[in-house]
Amino acid sequence: MWWNYLGGALGLIFVGLGAYLITQVGVLVTAMGMIAGQLVGSWCWTSSSLRPDP
Numbered sequence: 001m002w003w004n005y006l007g008g009a010l011g012l013i014f015v016g017l018g019a020y021l022i023t024q025v026g027v028l029v030t031a032m033g034m035i036a037g038q039l040v041g042s043w044c045w046t047s048s049s050l051r052p053d054p
Helices: 006-025 027-047
Strands: none
Touching: 006 027
């Protein structure tokens, strides 16, 4: 399926954006922002109706 390739594209963006942000704001702020974004994203995913029911 097409969404199997989405992880590669998003991974490329994630690594590239991380490398850019480290040079701009530093390692600590970049790492905290990435972790916060993953937490917010997972909370939105579990709160939405997109996830499959167990």
